[in-house]
Amino acid sequence: MKKALIVSFDLPKKGETSPSLSIASLIAYAKADIRYGSEFCIKHVSFNMSDDHDRPLSYFMGEILDNCIQCNTIVFSVYIWSEYLVVEILGKLRGMGYQGKIVLGGYQIIGQKETLNHDYPECDIFICGYGENSLTESIFMEKPARPVHLNRQPNFNELPSPYLSREIDVMHGERMVRLETKRGCPYQCSFCAHRDLAENRVYEINKSRIIEEIEWFNARKTRKVNILDPVFNAGNEYLLVLEEMLRMKFSSVISLQCRFEMIKGEKGNRFIALVEKLDAVLEFGIQTIFEEESRAINRPINPDYIRKVLRLLKERGIAYEISLIYGLPNQTVDSFKRSIDFALENGATKILAFPLMLLKGTPLYAQKRKWNLEEKALGNFRIPTVVSGNTFKEDDWLRMDEIAHRVAGEMSYVRI
Numbered sequence: 001m002k003k004a005l006i007v008s009f010d011l012p013k014k015g016e017t018s019p020s021l022s023i024a025s026l027i028a029y030a031k032a033d034i035r036y037g038s039e040f041c042i043k044h045v046s047f048n049m050s051d052d053h054d055r056p057l058s059y060f061m062g063e064i065l066d067n068c069i070q071c072n073t074i075v076f077s078v079y080i081w082s083e084y085l086v087v088e089i090l091g092k093l094r095g096m097g098y099q100g101k102i103v104l105g106g107y108q109i110i111g112q113k114e115t116l117n118h119d120y121p122e123c124d125i126f127i128c129g130y131g132e133n134s135l136t137e138s139i140f141m142e143k144p145a146r147p148v149h150l151n152r153q154p155n156f157n158e159l160p161s162p163y164l165s166r167e168i169d170v171m172h173g174e175r176m177v178r179l180e181t182k183r184g185c186p187y188q189c190s191f192c193a194h195r196d197l198a199e200n201r202v203y204e205i206n207k208s209r210i211i212e213e214i215e216w217f218n219a220r221k222t223r224k225v226n227i228l229d230p231v232f233n234a235g236n237e238y239l240l241v242l243e244e245m246l247r248m249k250f251s252s253v254i255s256l257q258c259r260f261e262m263i264k265g266e267k268g269n270r271f272i273a274l275v276e277k278l279d280a281v282l283e284f285g286i287q288t289i290f291e292e293e294s295r296a297i298n299r300p301i302n303p304d305y306i307r308k309v310l311r312l313l314k315e316r317g318i319a320y321e322i323s324l325i326y327g328l329p330n331q332t333v334d335s336f337k338r339s340i341d342f343a344l345e346n347g348a349t350k351i352l353a354f355p356l357m358l359l360k361g362t363p364l365y366a367q368k369r370k371w372n373l374e375e376k377a378l379g380n381f382r383i384p385t386v387v388s389g390n391t392f393k394e395d396d397w398l399r400m401d402e403i404a405h406r407v408a409g410e411m412s413y414v415r416i
Helices: 021-031 057-067 083-095 113-119 133-140 206-218 238-247 265-277 291-296 303-316 332-344 394-410
Strands: 002-010 040-048 074-075 102-105 126-127 149-151 177-179 225-228 253-258 279-289 318-325 350-357 372-379 383-390
Touching: 002 021, 002 057, 002 083, 002 133, 021 133, 040 057, 040 133, 057 083, 074 083, 074 133, 083 113, 102 133, 102 394, 113 133, 126 133, 133 149, 149 177, 177 206, 206 238, 238 265, 265 303, 279 303, 318 332, 318 394, 350 394, 383 394
Parallel strands: 002 040, 002 074, 074 102, 102 126, 126 149, 177 225, 225 253, 253 279, 279 318, 318 350
Antiparallel strands: 372 383
16 A cells, blocks of 8 residues: 655644645545545644744654655645745655655745756655645656656546545634635736646636535534635626525625625625625735836736725725735835825725745746845745845835834734
């Protein structure tokens, strides 16, 4: 029997279920394979990076070595907050003589094949894109002489639910769960890796599965459901999902990532009417209100239309929050402050501002030199963060960082 170990470095929000939705989805798909249990099996080791970030490398190595006995494949999830650690672990594993296959997947595993091969010389197989099919394929592959790059899309209409298959156990009164109704994003913001960078497609999850999951959460009186779709109010199914929630008298708080420009016409009116009747929080990533900054990140902006929608939300009593980015090309301390002022003047009661991070494989990552973007490894996870650019220096960035933290601390709107 082929045995594989999945190692994930998770960063859950307070109160979220474990394992993560992404890992549970991979394992649920693998277990649905008729060969599971007879021809292959999977173990999972999860590190909670909120708690484990300051532990020595020996701690992580000890946990991995204790669990990888007889495993001919070790699969690592690589995200921007865990990349530094994965690189150290891979070198240590090979240095200790591990001869099995090393497989890497996750949002950092994207971009040019030659770059990935260079950055992770110990890796045998790279899973680029959605991993359900490719994970199983990597487990059955013989160890390749040269690195192999897999990107075989699953059938999204047949993906098993990690909740209904009990890979994630939802307790009665669970504080928070995550749900996906689609993957990918129809937009092409140059800083974002949520879209399908290879095919630029959006993939719908089977509607009957979504409804069963919602019924499952409702029966267990789950307190909050974070819907992960990069843009919930896009596509053909989102109104049906909300209508089903309303039909079953769904009582949980739901958070929905939305785009202002999609709230228009008959569908927009219906969307507003539905969320008004549910306990919903709409999340809008404005990023900036200035055209020269939004154009640089391929994120068209229409401040007048945003004002109109925010006014409507206030009139209808619909909760929302706004997020901004600081460290953008063409940005200044003054323009960042004015973006915050815009949100406040239009009634925002929760504003979150995030520093710009250049994600591998994104257009903006390839445009570092164009915009003179300089990075520093910051924080507990040594995340490369833009701290200077073509219109701001590091001292300016520090002022924006201080403003962002002050605004977040002063906002009074708090949900679960």
